[in-house]
Amino acid sequence: MAFEKDCPHALPESSDHKPPHEARRMFLKQSSILTAFALTPGVAVKAADLKFEEKVAAAFEQVKVTLEINGKKHKLSLEPRTTLLDLLRERLQLTGTKKGCDYGQCGACTVHVDGQRVNSCLTLAVMQDGKKVTTIEGLADGDNLHPMQEAFIKHDGFQCGYCTPGQIMSAVACIREGHADSDEEIREYMSGNICRCGAYPNIVNAIKEVKNGGLKV
């Protein structure tokens, strides 16, 4: 839809801390009115009774959020409906985290928030204010791959590679949580990451090697 191109969920980086330009605010107001009509006719009609423009403009305010992503602090101003996944990929160009299903069914978007693995597609970025996020880009130590990344390469833990960042983030968490003590347990605790190429046996082998190697993950 052309409209979506004109009206991205998040504003460009450069505008973060500046008051919005008058013309842009006008454009945003108009666009948001259009969106309201396009998406929620019921809502829009009701809003008309309540001084339509003010109400819609208020709904479109940006929310200030501070996030630490891969060790770097980001002060951002975000539209509330931006998911953590879209923030990472579309705004911060951290495209290592993949969008598979976008509905929490595939695990391709797995990242760590405060050390815990989560589906970044099913959480709003504004809900993560003040938290520390680690993505696949933050796992390696400079040019030295993380042991799990090494193990995935060694054991052919992927074919097309699309699910791999999510698999690796989940695999690291699986060991940290203490759920990698048997093949069966690994399979159960990795079940939130779907691999359409069917690399599962090799993924289990990669995780076992890292776990048995006793390296810090």
Add this chain to the structure above:
Amino acid sequence: MNQFQYVRPTKNKAAIDTVTKDPNATFIAGGTNLLDLMKRGVVMPEKLVDINKLPLRKIEKESGAVRIGALALNGVVAEDKLVLEKHPLLAQALDAGASAQLRNMATVGGNMMQRTRCPYFYDTALPCNKREPGTGCSAIEGYNRMHAIFGFSDKCIATHPSDMGVALAALDATVLVSGPKGDRKIPFVDFHRLPGDTPQIETNLQKGELIVAVDVPENNFAKHAHYLKVRDRASYAFALVSVAAALDIENNTIKDARLAMGGVAHKPWRLTEAEKALVGKPVSEHTFRQAAEVAMRGARAFEHNQYKLKLAPNSIVQALKTAAGLA
């Protein structure tokens, strides 16, 4: 996703006031079902009240019960020492739900409030009485393999998807809520509603009422409890049928029993008559088979879920055998 206002109160009262006053405001906790529904346009709240800053995460002993805060994460509850010691059935049910990632996000209160996974509820192009009251139920004549065999109506045959809820129904849990008119307690088995003529109303919560905790009372079932979940794949799928079975056994005789099923009704389905059929009987497959027959009274299937009429009683027997240590 539709646009919405976002607020993040730090006090229960502020959260309750906001949702009470604004007809189109709703609470958000983990968001794992709500955001899914918002992305698909199934629900379109105008205001989200993020309750994650409210002090509702504790798991503690409280007057003979384990009190679990509404914001305690499913994954945290499943591995909590007190829960594992006192209510292993609940931990098993939680572990059977979703994936490790989702359990790290989903809360106990949110788990209760999740919506059915009936595909017609999610498909905004098709009629659904739950999504748009009065439009009809597409599932009754449609693909109803996942649907209810108990307690349905001619308006809706959807099932409740929770695993946790099945254990809480079996364990006589109580839901603590706080609302504009004060605090109250709702027995867990009365928290969810059957569809009747109003399938769009799924719980007995009033507008603005906030779940603050769940109490699971002390019991003697910790030694003999089992949650069995039968699904299309080994993990990370909703239940076709699930059974929460808990027994108090003395000298090979059943002193007390708790039994509930998931995947069979619009709410977690407690089987009190079958429980009565177990009490005082010897621990045996025969006893369990008889109880399963009682449990299935009144069951009725649709075109594609006939298999549940056989799968459900067999699952009850299997769960009871495992709980009793016979399997």
